Amino acid sequence: MRAVSRRRVSSVVAAALLGLALLVAAPPSARAVHECGGTQDTCVCGGANFCYCCSDTTNGTNHGNCVWYAWHKACCVWGITLEWCTDASTWDSYATNNGYTLLTTPCVDTIFVCETYTSECNSGGYGHVGWVNAVFPDGSIDVEEQGCYSWYGIRTRNFNAAAASPTMYYIYEPGVTSCAQCDCNPGDVETDGCGDCGTESRTCGGDCQWGGWSACQNEGVCTDGATQGCGNCGGTQQCQANCQWGVCVETCPDSSVPLPDSTTPLPDSWVPPSDGATTTSDSGTGPLPDGAAPQYDSGTTPIDPGLVTGGCACQSGSGSGSGSGSGSGSGLVLLLVLSVLIVRRRRRC
Amino acid sequence: MLYLRYSGRCSGLGHRFAVLVAAVALLLQGCESRVPDGSTAQLGRGVEQGGVSTDLVPAGPTRFTAATGYRVSPAPSPSGRWLAVAGLRGQGLYLLPADGGRERVVDADFRGPWRWRNDGARDVLCFGSGATADALDAETWEARPPCAPVAHHEEWGDRIHKVGGRTFYHNSRVGTVTVVHDQGVEMIPLDRSAWGAKVSPDGRYVAYCTGNLAKAELILLDVAAGRTQRLGTGAHPAWFPDSARLVYTAISRIERLGRAAMVTAATLRLYEVATGKSRVLDPTSGQTAQRAEVQPAVSSDGRNIVYADWRSGAIYRVSAPRKVVP
Numbered sequence: 001m002r003a004v005s006r007r008r009v010s011s012v013v014a015a016a017l018l019g020l021a022l023l024v025a026a027p028p029s030a031r032a033v034h035e036c037g038g039t040q041d042t043c044v045c046g047g048a049n050f051c052y053c054c055s056d057t058t059n060g061t062n063h064g065n066c067v068w069y070a071w072h073k074a075c076c077v078w079g080i081t082l083e084w085c086t087d088a089s090t091w092d093s094y095a096t097n098n099g100y101t102l103l104t105t106p107c108v109d110t111i112f113v114c115e116t117y118t119s120e121c122n123s124g125g126y127g128h129v130g131w132v133n134a135v136f137p138d139g140s141i142d143v144e145e146q147g148c149y150s151w152y153g154i155r156t157r158n159f160n161a162a163a164a165s166p167t168m169y170y171i172y173e174p175g176v177t178s179c180a181q182c183d184c185n186p187g188d189v190e191t192d193g194c195g196d197c198g199t200e201s202r203t204c205g206g207d208c209q210w211g212g213w214s215a216c217q218n219e220g221v222c223t224d225g226a227t228q229g230c231g232n233c234g235g236t237q238q239c240q241a242n243c244q245w246g247v248c249v250e251t252c253p254d255s256s257v258p259l260p261d262s263t264t265p266l267p268d269s270w271v272p273p274s275d276g277a278t279t280t281s282d283s284g285t286g287p288l289p290d291g292a293a294p295q296y297d298s299g300t301t302p303i304d305p306g307l308v309t310g311g312c313a314c315q316s317g318s319g320s321g322s323g324s325g326s327g328s329g330s331g332l333v334l335l336l337v338l339s340v341l342i343v344r345r346r347r348r349c
Numbered sequence: 350m351l352y353l354r355y356s357g358r359c360s361g362l363g364h365r366f367a368v369l370v371a372a373v374a375l376l377l378q379g380c381e382s383r384v385p386d387g388s389t390a391q392l393g394r395g396v397e398q399g400g401v402s403t404d405l406v407p408a409g410p411t412r413f414t415a416a417t418g419y420r421v422s423p424a425p426s427p428s429g430r431w432l433a434v435a436g437l438r439g440q441g442l443y444l445l446p447a448d449g450g451r452e453r454v455v456d457a458d459f460r461g462p463w464r465w466r467n468d469g470a471r472d473v474l475c476f477g478s479g480a481t482a483d484a485l486d487a488e489t490w491e492a493r494p495p496c497a498p499v500a501h502h503e504e505w506g507d508r509i510h511k512v513g514g515r516t517f518y519h520n521s522r523v524g525t526v527t528v529v530h531d532q533g534v535e536m537i538p539l540d541r542s543a544w545g546a547k548v549s550p551d552g553r554y555v556a557y558c559t560g561n562l563a564k565a566e567l568i569l570l571d572v573a574a575g576r577t578q579r580l581g582t583g584a585h586p587a588w589f590p591d592s593a594r595l596v597y598t599a600i601s602r603i604e605r606l607g608r609a610a611m612v613t614a615a616t617l618r619l620y621e622v623a624t625g626k627s628r629v630l631d632p633t634s635g636q637t638a639q640r641a642e643v644q645p646a647v648s649s650d651g652r653n654i655v656y657a658d659w660r661s662g663a664i665y666r667v668s669a670p671r672k673v674v675p
Contacts, residue, residue, distance in 0.1 A: 108605070117503070124522070134563055134603075134610035137659045138421035138644065139439025139460075142561035142610070150523050155542040157521065158562040158584075161422070161439030162462035167478070187419065187660045203604075203611065203660075211604065211611070 037064025037146045038153045041072060047081035054148035064153055066129050067091070069146035070111050073131040077109050078173045089116045089127025092169045101172040106132055106141045106164050107179030111171040118167055121159065132170065135179075137187075139164055184210055196220045197243035220244055409631045410665040413445065413655060414452065419662030423655040425648045426465050426472035431487045432655060433465065433474055434664055442476055444487055445664070455485060466496055505529070505536075510548035517555070519546040526555055528572065537575060540568065545584065549592035554622065556586035556595055563603045563610065569622075580620060580627065587645045587654075589669070594621050596630060596645045596654055596669075612641040612659045619670065630654070631667055640665075 032048030034041045041049040051068035067085050074082050084094040092113045095102050106112065114121040114128040121128055130145030139161030144154055159168075172179070184190070184204035194200040198219035203211050220243020222228070228245070230237045235250030414420050419437040425447070426433065432445040433455075442455040442463055455474065463476035472487040475496030484493035500508035505527040506520030518527040524543045528535045539546070539557060546557040555570040567583030570576070586597040602614035617630040631642075641659040647669065648655070655666045 108610070121522070128522075133561055134605065135438070136562060136610055136612065137419065137437060137662070138435065138657070139437075140562065142563055144561070147522075151541040156561040156564075157542045157544045158558065158565065160545070161435065161460075162478075165439065166460050187658075187662045203613065 033062075033068060036062045036068040036072075038062065039069065039072060039146075041075075043072065043076035043079075045075035045079050045081050047075075049075065049085075051085035056149060063149060064146035064151070065148045066146050069144075069154065070129040070131060073144075074111065077131075080174065087126045088113065088129040091127070091129050091171065095171040100174060101177045103170050103172065103179070104166040104168070105179050106135045106139075106168070106170050107172060107176075108132055108135055109173060110179075112141070112143060112164075113169040113171065114167075115169075121163055121168060135164075194219075196223050410667040413664040413666045418443075418452075420664050421657045421659070421662070422644055423646050423657055423664045424465060425646055425653075425655060426474075426487060427467035427649055428470065428472050429648045429650060429653075431472050432664070433463065434657075435463075437662070442474075444474070453490075462499070464496075464499075468493065502527075505534075509546055510552065512548075512550065512552040515552050517548045517552070519543075519557075526557075526570070526572075537570065537572070539570065539577075543568075545586070547586050547588060547595075549588045549595075550590055551592040553592060556580075556588070556597070558584045558586075562612075563600070565600070567597055569620075578625075583618065585644050587647050589647050590649065590651045593623060594619060596620075596647060598643045598645060598656075600641075600643070612643060614639055615641045615643050615659070617642045617645050617654070617656060630670070 031050050032041070033051060033053045034048065036049075036051070036053035049068060049071050051071045052065060053068050054063045054065045056063055066088055070088075070091070071082050071085055074080060083098050084091070086094060091111065092102055092115070095111075095113075110132045112121075112130050112132055116125055116127050118127070126148070128145070128147075130143045132141050132143055133156070134142035136142075141159050141164045142156065143159060144156045146154055188204040189201055190204075190210065191199055191201045192213075194213075194216040196219045198216040200213045200216050202213045220239075222239035222243055222245055224239055224241055224243055226239040227236050228239075229235065230245075230248040231250040233250045235248045237245045237248045240246045413423075413432065414434070420434040420443065421437070422435040422439070424433045425431070430447050432447055434443050434445060435441060436443065436457070440460050441457045442459045444453045444455055455476065459476060461476065461478045462482075463474065466473040466475050466484065468486075471493075473493050473496070474485045474487055475482045476485070477483045478498065481495035482498065484496045485491070486493050502508075502518055504520070505518035506522070506525070507518060508516060509519045510517040515528055515530045518529070519525070520527070521544050524539045524541045526537045526539055526546060528537070539555075540559040542559045543557045544559070546555050548555050553572055555572060557568055557570065558565045559568060560566055562584055565582065565584035567580040567586060569578045569580055571578075580597075581599070582601075583597040583599050586595050588595050596617055596619050598615050599618050600612050600615040602612070604611050604613050618627050619630045620627040639660060642656050642665075643659050645654050645656040647653070652669055653666055654669050655664060657664055
């Protein structure tokens, strides 16, 4: 009888131990806590959050817990499942034991750890952990965190430099071993050339690292060395070292006559006369050949000669266009003046 | 026939005169800066004098530090003769004479809490944590009796102020300010994410921040009434000795650069408790090359304000206006 009861007791104990072992050894997903402090465990990192979420009668079962949230951030940002979820005060040693870099230098996207009763972060008997959002030039840090019973949900705050270092520890993302390699002095601004004679700049951050380059600004109108057609007689101009177009070199007929200044160019499809002299002008000023007719590629519409008021327009056919129009106007003016003079003479008489 | 003409040419006397006028106008434009009210502020050329230099800044702020080393967290000594500053990321502790002169290195590797102690007429700098902190006489550069650590109570938090028989504590974990006086203990709940609480010298108000510095909001608590008032975006409040005004920083732009965050635009503002009005401390600050004016501190006589520029790593000093609304 005694043997039986001993055997039964042994069986019960063994079963209990087995159950406990299974519970402990069970995969995290089996004990997953999918929501805590109003935050859903939606990130994918190969495993579910198995940290405990503090609960009470007031806030229900998902009041919040700093370790749950730190684990959650590591899953979301680092994309890994942390191997532990013990009391916050032990996270520094667990991190070291699992091969993570642990430093007293704060860094963005690290887990801060306060051991028990650290006055700088007012941690209680279980310590405290949270996530570092930003590190500023004065050494202060922005954090976000959950708490066990102290408050509900996520809160954000700022630790001053004295609190942030050296009393707190920081668990770095796997593969990141340092945060303080200086490439520059914070606040420095570096300017460089870009694009077509433009400038871009970048600012040195509080982490002594250069930030990204700004958009290229104040660019010129062309690429150094490029050429394009210009003027009215098939001229060309070259882009100068300052990324601005140089003078327009044009070829015009010998008999061309200069037109008044203008900035209205002819279309690229316009074909200049082949037997002209070389003319250099600013896009649209130059001689107008007597009797020369404008030539266009087939299918294009001729420009109204009246608009072509400058450059080597290679037009002015007699009896038509602006030339004749101007002549008519001058004649009218002359006629008007003569009329006035005649009227005056008559009055004198 | 060869014609040579140049784009943008100016022919005739009229054109030449116009070019001359335009050139003079451009020259004049470079010598002054227009401020929002339409008036102009003169700019001064940078000069070096001892350890103090003035850069191309409006007439108001004067650059307090030489262009060597990144300095933050300025704190005037009780007598106003010294200015303590920290190095980048709070590493290093330095002293600057308020009237100019060379910077003195207290400890280039120091990291941790530090504060001023007034030993009679002597300015003593306390630095270090633990049971006691080192104490240094700023004038003689001699060690003084160690400083006691900042008082801490497990429930109330750190002691932040003492005036007229009342002692103020701030617990940043649970977000409370506790006032201990002869009649008992009064615990005032703040926002759960309250930090950086500063009690006015007369003990009537507590200014504190909530949220991350990147999006901090400044709140004013009337201790007697237990009433809070949101002052808007702001951080780093600093009280004037008369408790009637405070200066704070309003951060307008923050960028994440690499593994840190950079405040790239911030302006100091002045708030007057009686009127509830605030204004930009230096109206010309927006006209200069983008400063990040943060961490203001008011001198003990209330005449000067020093602050850090997180863009350049320089410390500036500006005269404090007498009123918020002139």
